[in-house]
Structures are given as structure tokens and as C-alpha cells.
Amino acid sequence: MSAxxxxxxxxxxxxxxxxxxxxxxxxxxxxxxxxxxxxxxxSVDLDVRTAENGDVFxxxxxxxxxxxxxYRPARFVKxxxxxxxxxxxxxxxxxxxxxxxxxxxxx
Numbered sequence: 001m002s003a004x005x006x007x008x009x010x011x012x013x014x015x016x017x018x019x020x021x022x023x024x025x026x027x028x029x030x031x032x033x034x035x036x037x038x039x040x041x042x043s044v045d046l047d048v049r050t051a052e053n054g055d056v057f058x059x060x061x062x063x064x065x066x067x068x069x070x071y072r073p074a075r076f077v078k079x080x081x082x083x084x085x086x087x088x089x090x091x092x093x094x095x096x097x098x099x100x101x102x103x104x105x106x107x
Contacts, residue, residue: 013070020075024066031093032060035086038068044090058088 001009021040028040043063050056062080069075082088 010070017068017070021066021068025093026095028066029093031089031091032062032065033089033091034060034082034084037082039065039080040068041065041080046088046090055085057083057085059083060088060090 025040027042029042030040030044032039032041032044039062041062041064045061047059047061048056049059060080060082062082063078065077065080067075067077067080
């Protein structure tokens, strides 16, 4: 497989992932961003904890989530737990934010 073939494959996978995201985003209430992943979910529990050495870390639990990852064969996940020392961003989606722009049609 040439470098050009690989690039074409990855571009196609990203487009397919975006289309899937566009189709499912309206089903979810929250967006959760971690250092490694982007999730859509309706149930998120974020606990801020302190390790024995004093470092702060985040324990994030989600149920029935969709994960943005083009290398996963199945992106819907029943239970997710992320433990990280990096930033975690949780946002509630506004239904108005979810409306996709209408593509121009010629009639």
C-alpha cells in the first residue's frame, strides 16, 4: 500500500466518522473531551480526586456513550471510565447547536 493509498483511506475513514457523528449527535446531551478522546453521552459523572502525593486527577464515568475514534469498529460503548491527570471538558449541548447547516440545493 502506497503512502497515497493510506492517506486516501484515512481521509475516507474521517469522512465516514464525521457522517456518523452528524447522524448521532442529536441523540446526546453532553460532550466530554479528554486528552485522548471525544465522547457524546447522556450520563456523565465527573469526580475530582486527590492522589496520595497531592496530585489532582479526574475520574469520569459515562454510560451509553458514543466515542469519536475512527479506528474502533464499534463506537457505541455501554460503560466508559476515564481516569486522567489531564484536563477534562464537559459541556451540555444546546439543541440549537445541533442543527446542521442546510446544504444549498438548486431547484
